[in-house]
Amino acid sequence: MRKGARCCTHPAPYVTRDRSGGDLLVLAVRREVRPVREQAHDEREHEVLVRDDASPDLTDRRARAALPSYTREQIARTALAIADAEGFDAVTMKRIASELGSSTMALYYYVRTKADIIALMHDAILEDVLIPADEMPTDWREATAEISRRSRNALVAHPWSLASLNDAQFGPNAMRHYEQSLAALRGTDLTTARKITLTAILDDYVVGSAIHTVESLERARAAEQNPVTVRDAMVFGQGLLSTGGFPELAALQVKANAHIDRDPAADFPAMDVDDLRDQFESGLNALLDGLSHSMRIA
Incomplete structure (x- = not known):
């Protein structure tokens, strides 16, 4: 797997043993597990967007009243739209403010560093991966297939995310995504370790397919x-x-x-969106067949 291709995959888990002998599921997320706002402001790593001494005085009621009102979702969706249209490097505080019709300084109330923006973008993409509760299939195979399908669709829709969100601090939707993936396997008799292995295998396939799809479309x-x-x-x-x-x-x-050949498309590499999607579905079915057999999933 290429570095950076983890946007719509799960936090890396591992199983350890507690003192009583029980299994503990641990999510290994980043080397430094701290809220984004508490991370060190390193200009080279996180592109500090404002110095502490340059921030507006938000303790002044008049200053706060003058600030425009935005939601984190608005900011995230604006940043995603910029990245989709012009690439990830075009996402800056100044550009986001311009698209929102705001001053750059006003946005400092909501986000302080590039890491904040990346975290919001990552969480917004994962929101689109989640299956609505009333649409979640009860069959483990149908559920995992739909999660894999939605994950791939999100990566292909935001191709820059394959290389740009590797260091994103995971948020609530990443947790919901993993929760949903484990819930899909609730009806099976798989052990915790095997559930983790199965989701990791599907992650690898999804990311590999997304990379292949993006590169094929770019070549075309x-x-x-x-x-x-x-x-x-x-x-x-x-x-x-x-x-x-x-x-x-x-x-x-x-x-x-x-x-x-009567069906040339079956013999030669897929190069358009529909063919690449069909190729993904064929491979996903084969992979689920193999997992079902090798893991003896009832």
Whole structure:
């Protein structure tokens, strides 16, 4: 798994033993488990957005009354919209304030560092992953499949999150996400350790599929925008095939050129959204089949 691809996965858990011999589930979240506001203000790591001595005096009633009223959700959704449109690096306090029609200083009342913003963005994405309580399937397989599906959809919808939210402090929705994943397995006879293993395996598959999907779509867009580059790459590839050193690839090329298959999409790599989604679903079903068999889930 690539570094940074953990936005919609679960906090890393492990099982330890307490003094009475019982199992304790521990969530290993970050090296420093402290509220975001208590973390050290390191400009290189967290991009401090304001110095303490530059903050407005919010003890003054008139200053507080003059502040615009925003919710954390508004700020998070605004930051997500900026990142989706222009990339994660475009998310700054100044830009968020501009989109909200506020002054930069006024937002200091709500967030103080880039780490605050990242935490809010991470939690907002995970909110979209959660299955509404009245829609949660009762069958373990249907439930885990839907959680995996929603997790992948969130990552693909915010492709920058695969590399930019690795250090996000997890929030309430991350806990709800894990709670829901464990609840999906409530009706099974799996041990705690096996439940953790199963969710980790599904996490790995979801993240891998999301990375593959994002990269495939990016390659498809690049090919459409740069036909000359594609042509040059094809010429280079043909030259390598002509050496005789790649017999399997040469056979695949002959098959592609002949168009003899009734269902070409089944034989060649998926490159559009629908094909990539179908590929994910096929792999997810196969993975759940294997987990059900190997873990003997009733």
